[in-house]
Amino acid sequence: MSAIHFIGLGLSKRFLTNAALQTLRNCDVIYFDFYTSLSCDLSPESLAEITGKKVVSATRDLLERREREILLHLENGKDVCIATVGDPMIATTHVSLFTEAVRRGHEAKVIPGLSVHCYAISRSMLSSYKFGKSVTITFPVSGKLDFTPYNVIKQNRDRGLHTIVYLDLKEDMVMTAQLAISYLLKMEDELKERVISEDDLVVIGERLGCQDERMRALRMSEALATDFGKPPHIIIIPARNLYDMEVEALKCLS
């Protein structure tokens, strides 16, 4: 029986755990999930250097539509590692590969990694008990915006909850926080349900886990006019009924 390991690498090299490294070094085949997240210094090349092993770049097509190629390694008695920036099971799509490996009688394990989800909550200092459903803003398809993020933010705000907003990542395009804010304001312009206002506070995380990371709380109107530098970026839309301590905490972000 072979084993498949889903390994969280954390957000950058300095968040790689011993558990992740030891498991990677014992794997016969290492895939680097190249499409569910981005890091300032983790790449197939840097992982090959750290582990001393060959690392294969895995596209969405390979991990989601050509699973059979990966499963074949297991059938051939090899242990496989799928390495993901952040955590392998938070805001990613690897569960079906896990369950399929188990269905075929292989061992499957998860080594959690520091996720941008936890990192952003911690750095924002907003109450972790007050986060609702998270959501992703996607690029328009044929010029049409998907309004799901607007509706999720509305549901969370109606319940006094904060929203974590991930930004779309394509193989050739990465959404910036500035563009995402402009999409949210466009949605408000169209639906007019008073979910988003230019005066609202928004929290933006830039390149979290990297040397030049930043976490700032700004008004929407200021965010719209700000260049946040290189992605990845993440957005938190805070609830409108902030605790006093949360208001003070946001003032300390810079």
Ligand SMILES: C[S@@+](CC[C@H](N)C(=O)[O-])C[C@H]1O[C@@H](n2cnc3c(N)ncnc32)[C@H](O)[C@@H]1O
């Ligand atoms: C689909 S999520 C994947 C999250 C990943 N599985 C994890 O646990 O960290 C990817 C999105 O999270 C955000 N993100 C990921 N890493 C980030 C970072 N270091 N700084 C800011 N945002 C980040 C970006 O919006 C990016 O497009």
